[in-house]
Amino acid sequence: MSQYQENATIIRFEQLTDTNIRLTLQTEEIAAAAKPGQFVMIRTGKSKDPLLRRPFSIHQTSSSGRIQILFKVTGRGTALLAHCKEGETLSVFGPLGHGFHIDPAKAACLIGGGMGVAPMLFLAKRICQMKKDTDTDLIILGGRNRSEIEPLLADFHFLDIGVMVATDDGSYGRHGLVTDVMKTISLPDNCTVYTCGPHLMMKEVFRQCRKKKIECQVSVESVMACGMGACLGCNMVAKNSRYVHVCSDGPVFNAEDLEWNL
Amino acid sequence: MEFVEDRDPFPDLRVKIGTLELQNPVLTASGTFGYAREFANLVNLYRLGGVVVKGISLFPRPGNPPPRIIETSCGMLNAIGLENVGVDRFITEKMPYLLGIDTPVIVNILGDSIEEYKHLTEKLTVVPGVSAIEVNISCPNVKKGGVAFGSDPDMAAAVTSVVKENTHLPVIVKLSPNVTDISQIAWAVQQAGADAVSLINTLVGMAVDLKTKRPRLANIIGGLSGPAIKPVALRMVYQVARSVSIPVIGIGGIETAEDALEFMLAGATAVQIGTANFINPRASEEVVEGITDYVIREKLHSVREMIGALDTE
Numbered sequence: 001m002s003q004y005q006e007n008a009t010i011i012r013f014e015q016l017t018d019t020n021i022r023l024t025l026q027t028e029e030i031a032a033a034a035k036p037g038q039f040v041m042i043r044t045g046k047s048k049d050p051l052l053r054r055p056f057s058i059h060q061t062s063s064s065g066r067i068q069i070l071f072k073v074t075g076r077g078t079a080l081l082a083h084c085k086e087g088e089t090l091s092v093f094g095p096l097g098h099g100f101h102i103d104p105a106k107a108a109c110l111i112g113g114g115m116g117v118a119p120m121l122f123l124a125k126r127i128c129q130m131k132k133d134t135d136t137d138l139i140i141l142g143g144r145n146r147s148e149i150e151p152l153l154a155d156f157h158f159l160d161i162g163v164m165v166a167t168d169d170g171s172y173g174r175h176g177l178v179t180d181v182m183k184t185i186s187l188p189d190n191c192t193v194y195t196c197g198p199h200l201m202m203k204e205v206f207r208q209c210r211k212k213k214i215e216c217q218v219s220v221e222s223v224m225a226c227g228m229g230a231c232l233g234c235n236m237v238a239k240n241s242r243y244v245h246v247c248s249d250g251p252v253f254n255a256e257d258l259e260w261n262l
Numbered sequence: 263m264e265f266v267e268d269r270d271p272f273p274d275l276r277v278k279i280g281t282l283e284l285q286n287p288v289l290t291a292s293g294t295f296g297y298a299r300e301f302a303n304l305v306n307l308y309r310l311g312g313v314v315v316k317g318i319s320l321f322p323r324p325g326n327p328p329p330r331i332i333e334t335s336c337g338m339l340n341a342i343g344l345e346n347v348g349v350d351r352f353i354t355e356k357m358p359y360l361l362g363i364d365t366p367v368i369v370n371i372l373g374d375s376i377e378e379y380k381h382l383t384e385k386l387t388v389v390p391g392v393s394a395i396e397v398n399i400s401c402p403n404v405k406k407g408g409v410a411f412g413s414d415p416d417m418a419a420a421v422t423s424v425v426k427e428n429t430h431l432p433v434i435v436k437l438s439p440n441v442t443d444i445s446q447i448a449w450a451v452q453q454a455g456a457d458a459v460s461l462i463n464t465l466v467g468m469a470v471d472l473k474t475k476r477p478r479l480a481n482i483i484g485g486l487s488g489p490a491i492k493p494v495a496l497r498m499v500y501q502v503a504r505s506v507s508i509p510v511i512g513i514g515g516i517e518t519a520e521d522a523l524e525f526m527l528a529g530a531t532a533v534q535i536g537t538a539n540f541i542n543p544r545a546s547e548e549v550v551e552g553i554t555d556y557v558i559r560e561k562l563h564s565v566r567e568m569i570g571a572l573d574t575e
């Protein structure tokens with residue numbers, strides 16, 4: 001697995017909502033090497049404060065050597081990123097971690113909530129490349145309201161997989177949570193559920209999967225310093241009270257392997 | 263026709279730590295560079311002065327619960343809890359790779375008792391590819407009521423003696439800054455036979471979340487590292503270098519060649535790059551490049567001219 005540190009030019013800066021931003025970055029080597037579910041570490045400024053890079057999932061890659069990230073402003077680092085401009089450069093390090101495992105023989109159900117939508121696009125695109133028939137596949141996306149989810153849908157609608165949407169306030173798609181939608185559909189037995197989103201959402205997705213004995217892959221988060229297995233700072237409790245490191249063992253895990261306190 | 267400037271393209275960057283000769287004064291700091299392999303496709307490992315690997319204990323340690331790290335102003339706190347695979351797995355799983363990297367490998371060890379340091383030294387000293395031992399004395403002595411070895415001159419000396427008695431390798435003792443008088447500890451370990459001292463380890467600190475009214479680290483307290491600690495580290499290196507005659511290895515917030523050279527002026531023979539590796543995985547090699555340029559530009563005969571050359575008049 002090769003990683004690269006690139007000075008990436010910001011090709012496009014899109015303010016999707018007050019807090020949500022999509023960045024398109026020119027990163028030749030990272031774009032060529034990336035796999036769905038992997039992430040990059042980005043320096044949010046040139047100064048010593050904030051010191052550490054911030055992790056972001058790869059939203060999609062292009063054959064023209066670009067990657068996209070989708071992020072929400074939640075603190076100092078993301079606030080700085082929200083002020084960058086097209087044409088400027090950012091130090092981007094990646095691709096990092098282990099991504100999703102795709103079995104083309106199985107049906108796929110992708111469930112993304114909030115910023116957890118980010119890795120789902122890259123995954124859906126790769127599934128479409130790998131599988132001849134995606135009729136039994138499904139994507140369920142969730143967000144707070146219409147403005148959060150609507151700008152993201154165009155890219156998904158290009159794909160040959162059905163998309164269902166749920167919003168917390170009912171302003172778009174179904175009124176409710178992605179996990180409510182999940183309850184109303186019958187997943188084929190031979191199916192893998194891929195999910196990313198808030199912890200409680202992933203926990204509920206896993207709970208439903210376990211009941212139906214369906215494989216579930218989750219992309220989880222933790223604080224990170226290095227993103228590459230060197231600092232051991234990103235541990236998370238796995239089954240049998242063992243620790244795993246989110247950056248190097250994950251961020252995608254088989255949900256069975258983690259501790260959910262269900 | 264352009265003139266090719268007449269200067270030596272390979273300036274003399276060599277330094278000596280006891281009997282260990284380094285091609286340049288730049289090492290990586292324990293716990294910030296994994297077992298070197300993690301950095302192999304980002305850094306030309308053979309260009310470094312050496313690598314210091316993650317602290318190794320006699321038995322595997324799981325480390326502390328999450329969250330283990332939190333960013334602070336110009337720095338970070340960590341409470342990893344010395345997670346490591348244990349010395350036996352280190353020797354069978356990590357050393358074969360390290361044997362092939364063509365740069366000196368310094369193994370950092372830690373124990374809960376004098377006996378543990380002794381056993382660790384006995385096991386490591388016979389392993390091909392180990393160039394030196396760095397002794398982390400910041401951990402608590404479980405047998406003596408949990409007082410850190412590094413905060414008591416007698417205990418620090420006792421650990422140093424036992425390691426020295428059981429190895430022919432150069433022994434570097436890594437000092438904790440969480441003491442009243444670091445020079446006193448440095449003096450004690452020198453008298454006990456240490457070939458060099460390295461400093462500083464992290465400064466004990468904490469961070470609080472006002473919203474949740476909870477400490478930000480599961481361990482409540484942790485070790486501060488990064489640019490925030492550089493002034494403290496420089497001062498301690500300066501003080502220690504004036505009170506011992508063995509080489510001093512400077513550590514603390516070093517990110518660039520300029521930082522490294524400042525430590526050398528203050529009395530450091532070599533330096534270690536720690537937290538900077540997380541932000542720029544190529545930091546250590548870039549420091550080597552920067553020092554090379556400096557020595558050429560300033561027309562020094564060798565980088566050793568910088569050691570302790572601070573002008574305090």
Ligand SMILES: Cc1cc2nc3c(=O)[nH]c(=O)nc-3n(C[C@H](O)[C@H](O)[C@H](O)COP(=O)(O)OP(=O)(O)OC[C@H]3O[C@@H](n4cnc5c(N)ncnc54)[C@H](O)[C@@H]3O)c2cc1C
Pocket residue numbers: 039050054055056057058069070071072073074075076077078079115118119220221222223224251
């Ligand atoms: C593998 C991985 C992939 C990620 N992908 C995305 C993505 O695609 N889009 C996106 O918007 N965000 C993503 N995140 C979360 C993102 O990294 C954090 O939101 C970001 O680091 C916050 O930085 P900040 O400086 O703005 O906030 P800080 O000022 O550092 O903190 C603000 C708040 O965010 C929390 N926070 C800080 N770091 C993290 C973190 N790593 N994970 C979760 N919460 C954190 C803090 O506890 C605090 O409450 C991902 C995280 C990981 C580990």
Ligand SMILES: Cc1cc2nc3c(=O)[nH]c(=O)nc-3n(C[C@H](O)[C@H](O)[C@H](O)COP(=O)(O)O)c2cc1C
Pocket residue numbers: 231232233291292293294316317318340342344370398436462463464486487488489491513514515516534535536537538
């Ligand atoms: C995540 C992390 C893990 C560390 N682990 C060790 C260790 O195992 N043994 C040790 O002697 N020092 C350890 N240190 C301390 C560093 O080697 C170094 O002394 C300290 O971080 C100060 O240097 P810096 O500011 O350049 O990081 C660790 C530091 C960090 C940040």
Ligand code: FES
Pocket residue numbers: 223224225226227228229230231232233234245246247248
């Ligand atoms: S973030 Fe450093 S080991 Fe995972």
